[in-house]
Amino acid sequence: MNASEIKKLMINSLNKDADTSEAVRKLENEGVSYDFSQNFGNKVINKLLTAGLTVNKEVEFVKYMNFAFYRIALTGVAAIIILLISIFFMEGSLSLNSFLGLSDNYDESIICLLTGN
Amino acid sequence: MIGESYDVTEEQDLVKASLDGDKRAFGEIVNRYQKMVARTVKGMLGDSVFAEDIGQEVFINLFYALAEFRGESKLSTYIQKIAVNLTLNEIKRRKRFFSMFSHKENNEMHEYDIADNDTEEKREAAEIVNKALLAMDPKFRIILTMRMLQGYSTKETAEILDLPLGTVLSRLSRAQEQLRSILIKL
Numbered sequence A: 001m002n003a004s005e006i007k008k009l010m011i012n013s014l015n016k017d018a019d020t021s022e023a024v025r026k027l028e029n030e031g032v033s034y035d036f037s038q039n040f041g042n043k044v045i046n047k048l049l050t051a052g053l054t055v056n057k058e059v060e061f062v063k064y065m066n067f068a069f070y071r072i073a074l075t076g077v078a079a080i081i082i083l084l085i086s087i088f089f090m091e092g093s094l095s096l097n098s099f100l101g102l103s104d105n106y107d108e109s110i111i112c113l114l115t116g117n
Numbered sequence B: 001m002i003g004e005s006y007d008v009t010e011e012q013d014l015v016k017a018s019l020d021g022d023k024r025a026f027g028e029i030v031n032r033y034q035k036m037v038a039r040t041v042k043g044m045l046g047d048s049v050f051a052e053d054i055g056q057e058v059f060i061n062l063f064y065a066l067a068e069f070r071g072e073s074k075l076s077t078y079i080q081k082i083a084v085n086l087t088l089n090e091i092k093r094r095k096r097f098f099s100m101f102s103h104k105e106n107n108e109m110h111e112y113d114i115a116d117n118d119t120e121e122k123r124e125a126a127e128i129v130n131k132a133l134l135a136m137d138p139k140f141r142i143i144l145t146m147r148m149l150q151g152y153s154t155k156e157t158a159e160i161l162d163l164p165l166g167t168v169l170s171r172l173s174r175a176q177e178q179l180r181s182i183l184i185k186l
Helices: A003-012 A020-029 A040-091 A096-100 A104-115 B011-019 B023-045 B049-068 B075-101 B120-135 B138-149 B154-161 B165-185
Strands: none
Touching (some): A003 B120, A003 B138, A020 B138, A040 B049, B049 B075, B075 B138, B120 B138, B138 B165
16 A cells, blocks of 8 residues: 555544444554564563552551551550559549649648748 | 463453452453554554553553453453543643643654564555654544544444544544644645
8 A cells, every 4th residue: 555545544544434444454454553562461460460569568567557556555545544543542533633643732832832821 | 160271261251360360361351452452552652662651551450440340341442441541641641741841742752663574665654654643633643543543433432432422423524634634744
């Protein structure tokens, strides 16, 4: 096929009712064909395997983080409970003053100190 | 049941096996459709290393989207849609990138490869087709790619491009007009 025939084929392939499969066949015969490199399939599979390993590593990391979080959270909760119990036994209540280590006497002492009486 | 070779295995069985993590079955899907994807991607982007990367991305996206494939349409149509979307996104990305640095579109990206052993006539044919394709507006280029390189009917083109049939018909005639004016200069 010469240049003008190729051009005509291209233009005709855009006709509404054109037999496009015929155009494809003719163009392929004229060496107009497209393909990827020879080991394209292997490259895709290798990329998928690498992506899979990355995802697995990410999943493992999240698992370890969750495990560590639960351990830290449980230890923290246990420490808070022990602290509350010890405050209760030492101060006799769980009021805000008990938490802050303040007693009524202490408040009065501050007032005495400030007023000088 | 899938045997040793996947050559004659049905598409649905290959999809199932791929979903079960069989990379060999997915490899067969890649083998069957890589040429089809190459025609779309290289027709739209030119024959460059970037086109090969986009081609790989098409199949990687397909692998992760296989679970959503219900088998209502052909697998080839499903793959073609992914290829078209990724290619058009790449064209938009390039346009944005080059508009930041230059007022002219970068023609260096428009490469194409012609085999050394081709005859002069074949070389000329490939050159005309590639030059004309890359000179076209992307929305018309995709229409020409679907028709001339893939051999799709108007209806199939509309389905793949997710466009109403009327829009495809009007783009066909406008693409033809543009192609005529490009081919005069070649």
